[in-house]
Amino acid sequence: MEFSFEMQSNDTSGRGLYATKCIPSGTLIHTAPCLLFPSSTYTNHARHTVLEHYLFNCPNGDRLLALGYGSIFNHDETPNVDFRVDRENLEVRYIACKEIDVGCELFIYYGDKLWFEYAGKKEESSDEEGDFLARIEL
Numbered sequence: 001m002e003f004s005f006e007m008q009s010n011d012t013s014g015r016g017l018y019a020t021k022c023i024p025s026g027t028l029i030h031t032a033p034c035l036l037f038p039s040s041t042y043t044n045h046a047r048h049t050v051l052e053h054y055l056f057n058c059p060n061g062d063r064l065l066a067l068g069y070g071s072i073f074n075h076d077e078t079p080n081v082d083f084r085v086d087r088e089n090l091e092v093r094y095i096a097c098k099e100i101d102v103g104c105e106l107f108i109y110y111g112d113k114l115w116f117e118y119a120g121k122k123e124e125s126s127d128e129e130g131d132f133l134a135r136i137e138l
């Protein structure tokens, strides 16, 4: 499979994905197979580990870990990529929601409860729970 992006690193957000060609809006950029962490498995084995940076929160408390490049999309308040979770097939599909120029970073939106210092942050936000939880909300 030919990808329309490559992985690069920067000092503020670590690894991220960058377009290697112009990506038209509506393009399916990537399909990531997922691992399911049932709620109890997450609580007993994955909570407070590095996995918290990568897990998607499901409404029922389960967590999903996107494989492939699915866990490498960084967050932005104005994302250029949407993601669709297919629980039945355990996949996440990433679709361009704008035209993306060559060299631009591909961003999804994680939600409004960030657990890290957002590069490009416009105003202060606080972590009300004071806890370190994965919060990419589905």
Ligand SMILES: C[S@@+](CC[C@H](N)C(=O)[O-])C[C@H]1O[C@@H](n2cnc3c(N)ncnc32)[C@H](O)[C@@H]1O
Pocket: 012, 013, 014, 015, 016, 053, 054, 071, 072, 073, 074, 075, 076, 116, 117, 118, 119, 120
């Ligand atoms: C799902 S991972 C994304 C890939 C990650 N950059 C890496 O190198 O593995 C989420 C983590 O990326 C970082 N990150 C994502 N978006 C960011 C942003 N806008 N500003 C700063 N850090 C960000 C945070 O450390 C966050 O916990």
